[in-house]
Amino acid sequence: MKKILNVAAAALIAAAALAGISACNGKKDNGSASGSTGGKHYKFGFTCMDQSNPFFVLIEKTIREEVEARGDKLISVDPANNVTRQIQQVEDVIAQKVDGFFLNPAEAEGIIPALDQLKTAGIPIVNFDTEVADMANYVTTYTGSDNYNAGKVCGEDLVKKCPNGGNIIVLDSPTMNSVVDRTNGFLDAIKGHNFNIVAQQDAKGNLQVSMGIAEDLLQAHPDVVAIFGGNDPTALGALAAANAAGIKTAKIYGVDGSPDIKRELASSSSLIEGTGAQSPINIAKKSVELMYKIMAGEKVDDRYPVPTFLISKENVNEYGTTGWQ
Numbered sequence: 001m002k003k004i005l006n007v008a009a010a011a012l013i014a015a016a017a018l019a020g021i022s023a024c025n026g027k028k029d030n031g032s033a034s035g036s037t038g039g040k041h042y043k044f045g046f047t048c049m050d051q052s053n054p055f056f057v058l059i060e061k062t063i064r065e066e067v068e069a070r071g072d073k074l075i076s077v078d079p080a081n082n083v084t085r086q087i088q089q090v091e092d093v094i095a096q097k098v099d100g101f102f103l104n105p106a107e108a109e110g111i112i113p114a115l116d117q118l119k120t121a122g123i124p125i126v127n128f129d130t131e132v133a134d135m136a137n138y139v140t141t142y143t144g145s146d147n148y149n150a151g152k153v154c155g156e157d158l159v160k161k162c163p164n165g166g167n168i169i170v171l172d173s174p175t176m177n178s179v180v181d182r183t184n185g186f187l188d189a190i191k192g193h194n195f196n197i198v199a200q201q202d203a204k205g206n207l208q209v210s211m212g213i214a215e216d217l218l219q220a221h222p223d224v225v226a227i228f229g230g231n232d233p234t235a236l237g238a239l240a241a242a243n244a245a246g247i248k249t250a251k252i253y254g255v256d257g258s259p260d261i262k263r264e265l266a267s268s269s270s271l272i273e274g275t276g277a278q279s280p281i282n283i284a285k286k287s288v289e290l291m292y293k294i295m296a297g298e299k300v301d302d303r304y305p306v307p308t309f310l311i312s313k314e315n316v317n318e319y320g321t322t323g324w325q
Helices: 002-035 054-069 083-094 112-121 147-161 177-190 207-220 232-245 259-265 280-295
Strands: 043-047 073-077 100-103 125-128 141-145 166-172 195-202 226-229 251-256 272-277 303-306 309-312
Touching: 043 054, 043 083, 054 073, 054 280, 073 083, 083 100, 083 112, 100 112, 100 280, 125 280, 141 147, 141 280, 147 177, 147 226, 147 251, 147 272, 147 309, 166 177, 166 207, 166 232, 177 251, 195 207, 207 232, 226 232, 232 251, 232 259, 232 272, 259 272, 259 309, 280 303
Parallel strands: 043 073, 043 100, 100 125, 125 141, 141 303, 166 195, 166 226, 226 251, 251 272
Antiparallel strands: 272 309
16 A cells, blocks of 8 residues: 555656646746747848938837847848848848848839749738838738828918918928828928929938038028928928028928927927927837737738827927937
8 A cells, every 4th residue: 555655646746747847838938929929939021211210210129129029030121222222132131031021112113123022932021101012912011100191280380380371392202102192291281372382302301412402492492481301301401401591481391200300399499390290119019010910820901000290399398309209
C-alpha cells in the first residue's frame, strides 16, 4: 500500500510539474500573441514621400513604436520626394520578404510600378495620408485626413475675415492627391466671394521651393490679401518670403497643424492666420490597427477618414504649440 501511495504521489508531483511548465509556456505564448497576431511575428515595409517633413517624421516614429512594441520589425525608407527612388526602394524592401507595406506615394500615378510589384508579391498595402491612383486595384485599405475639409475650413475662415475678397496666391502640388484635395476644398470655399487668384503654382510641398516661388510672385503681386499653401512647410516658406518682401497684411494659411505653424499662430505679429489641422499620431495608429487586422485575416473597409479642423489665431491656445494634436 505504501508503495502504491508513493507511486501515486510521484504521479501527482509529475503532473503538477507538467502543469507548471504548461502554464509557463502558455503565459509566454499569450504574451507573444498580444504582441503580434496569433503569436507570429511580422516584418513590414514603410515608405512616405519625404521624411524631412515633420508630419511624416512623426507618422514613421509612431508606426515604428507601435510595431516594435508588438515584437515586430519595420523597414523604413525615404525617397526624399523622388518617385523613381521610391519605386527602387520598394523593390529593395520587397526582396526582404515583408508581410505588409505602409505606403504614402511621392506621386499618385508615378508610384504605380511599385504597386504592381507589391501586388505580384502578394503583399497587402495600407495606404496612408495621400491616395495612390487606382486604389481599388492595389490598396487593401486607406486611412488619412479629410483633406478636402482641411482646405475648406481655411477658405471659410478667409471669407469671414476678408468679406470684400481680393487677390490671392495659391501654392499647391498637383502630383500629391492630398494637396489637390486641400486646394479644391479651399477654392470651393472662396468661390463666389470676390477673390481673384493671381497665381497658382506647384511648390512641391517643400519649404525652400515655396519660399523661392513666393518671393517671385510677391514681387509681381505685393497687394495680395492671402496666400494658401498646401501644407505647413509651404505656408512657412511663403511666410519667409513675405517677411523678406516687407508684406504686412497678407493672411497665410497652411494645412497640417504642426508645432512650427502653431507657434506662428500664437504670435500676434505673424502673418500666419490658420492651418487645416490633422493628427499624424491618429493616422499612424489607425494604420497599424488596420495592418494587424489584415494580418489576422479580418475584413477591413476601403477607407477610414480621420477628421480635420481649423486651428487659427483665435483658438491656438487650446491646442498648445509644443506638439501635434
